[in-house]
Amino acid sequence: MFGIINYGAFVVAAILLNLTPGLDTLYILSKAVTGGPRIGVASALGISGGLVVHTLLVAFGLSVLLLGSPWLFWLVKLAGACYLVVMGIKALLARGVLAAGADGGNGGDNGGGNGVAVEKPQGISGALPITPRRAFIQGVITNVTNPKIALFFLAFLPQFVDPAVAGIGAEAVLEAGAASGTWAAVATALSRALPFLLLGLTFIGTSTVWCLILAFGAGQFQRLLQSRPRVSVIANRVAGILYIILGLSILATPMPE
16 A cells, blocks of 8 residues: 555554663653653753654655765764764763753743742853743754664665555656656656655654653653752763763764665
């Protein structure tokens, strides 16, 4: 159906893969613990937004360009690694709870709705507070600039697409356009992209549900951090080290042969 084969097996595989801890899982957990449920949810939705981008790239064959160009692959990899490392350094330098702005993500002006005063980040001159919007954007950037996700999607999704559909290439699209016009070319391109889009959206759906569960669960620990400044400082240090390690892991991603 729609050029998809073994859809049930794909759903099971997607759920199992989502349950396997990875970069996105660790990133969301660290954001939720240090920023609260709202920041965790925004980060999870940002990760899902990044997965939408990867799905579109695979569906329309653009991931092949990324993985086929050494300099472009290196540029994306370097951008993703540097972004995470910078986030890690900021977390290491910040003091107090890296919460969702002034309200800690829970309402109120001094530490959320529980009336507990929260020490604001002071380690960086002019550092902006973490808001849900910023957390969402950070989630998108960290996911889109992770070449491991592009490699995974390019290797995983085609296994569940009818070879006859997956084999439709640029030449077939151009031939359809030359023979029957622009709309025929568009229809041919969409017929190839449709199964990848449906599979990608399925994966994103299962991933989003799991990431939101993680965000809500881990976000509950932020109240503990608000009431214990020393614990919050340790959490920031751990999160900073984690971001740096994740950045270096992206940098170590080899170019596919």
